[in-house]
Amino acid sequence: MFELAALAYLIDLRFGEFRTTHPVVLMGRFIEGYEGRYYRDNIRSGAILIASLLTLTLIVSLSIVYACQQLPYWLALPVLAVIASMGLAMHMLHASVSELLTSKQPRQALRYLVSRDTETMSDSEVYKAAIETWAENLSDGVIAPLFYLVLFGLPGLAVYKAVNTLDSMIAYKTDRYLHFGRVAAKLDDLANFIPARLTALLIILVSSDKKRAWQCLWRDADKLESPNAGRPIAAMAGALGVALGGDAMYHGRLKTKPALGDAIVPVTKTTLSKALSMKTPIDFTILGLLAVGFLLS
Template sequence: MLIETFDHIVPAVLLGGILDLVFGDPHGLYHPVQLIGKFITFFEKLFRKIFPSGKTGERTAGVLTALCVMAVSTLIPVVLLKLFYHVNFWLGFACETFWCYQILAARSLRDESMKVYREVKTGDLGKARRAVSMIVGRDTEKLDMTGVTKAAVETVAENASDGVVAPLIFLMIGGAAGGFFYKSVNTMDSMIGYVNDRYRWFGTFAARLDDVLNFIPARISGLLMVLAAQICGNDGKNAMKIFKRDRRKHASPNSAHTEAAMAGALDIRLAGDAWYFGELHRKPYIGDPIREIVPEDIPRANRIMYGTAVLAFLLSAAVRVLILVLV
């Protein structure tokens, strides 16, 4: 009865989320995102050969690459799940649950950021910089311990949206196939969505598409993080204040929402200038320095991120059930 009521998606996402929280990324198994990355590389090479270099040619190649990657990444799980469910419902359900598990990244985000926390606690700046370099895109050679800690907290905050909440929303919309659709766009943004000589025109469509897909999830994530902060015993009132004030202080239309909520919740200041590929990028601060950031803010940020994930599941599941009942 439960499976029929929820159209099997809610329990699949629930079990996948539990597996993620308990076990984290299943190391040693081939991850679907790696396959998506291979699709991106294949289609990029293919369409770059077909279309000439230059603004128009590269943009056309980039659009076709993005469309093909999205289509293949979504159709493969659609076809496989249809086949598995046809053979046996529980085979299909098990596969869908496992893919939901792989798509979510709450435990992995916690584990990687806590590696930074442990190195910071030992006082070894070199090891702390190396640990944080695994989860951030900025240069870490010039970071002091405070900078390393801040970078880890920022990563937990930002990835709470595109690594946890947004995938949850798309999983609830379309099951594992919906999750793979989102992951294909998000992976393209991380691989080709750069404003540099190689991808300035080629990656424009993928980057803009990622902005569109994350527009609503980013704002939902920020609001849920404010609520999670209050539930976890942090400064929920200040989280809402900084969220409303600073959530647009980023070049990306989506990146600062959870960062602002996290900064307010912890009563600290995040963001500011950062080095990327040897070049200093001037960025505004997010939050107020009510107190200095400390290593314990990393586990605090993770607790808020976990709380945000639970609230996101409850909200998205409630919306899906309501739609099913009304329809």
């Protein structure tokens, strides 16, 4: 699967999102449709939704693989790679976060990337939130999909995207979703356990200050409520010599969160630019590892 993953990654880097209905959008519509008709404030109702979506996703992805297996290999590989590239988000993630560097209204641009309130943020808080989004989504949008693509092919990637979509839509600790989305939250934590740690190691590997990045990861990775999000964020904080995390406003309410990293330098637009500049070494490292995997397989 290494050659499939490498080609899919290259396609994403070059073309990004294709102008077609994205599979995640279809998954979202399925979730909304189920919730609208069958929502119940209990764990069982949410679990049935998860089982239904994952089963449907697996059937569709296996059918696509089967159809491609009827084609000659030289044609099947690029077809599968194009489809798989739709589950990768490096191009879109980097482009979306980079918009804050040139936007005349960075708070408005940030609002589309985070769930926290952005209207009253200082410039430093805006760039800090963007860096956190960049670090955390390197795991969810890039490393995790590649990880499952390499292990299980297109079905593995598709099922992971379904799990991640469920988490983004119903795994909230609100009155409506506390029970309904509990299984989705736990499943997403499990699915991202290894990828989040691989992402943190990747950030350290491309960092100019590997020692500090490792020290911050070791010290701060478990400070956040999420068992996974703290890994890449702590590593990124150490790599940049800044403090990330901290209190933030969500839907008009202040949420107290610990700081990760050390405030050696302030968080500015330059800091965000430095974080985003990691993309090229990350790309080369990923492609290099996939090439080594292909040669050894």
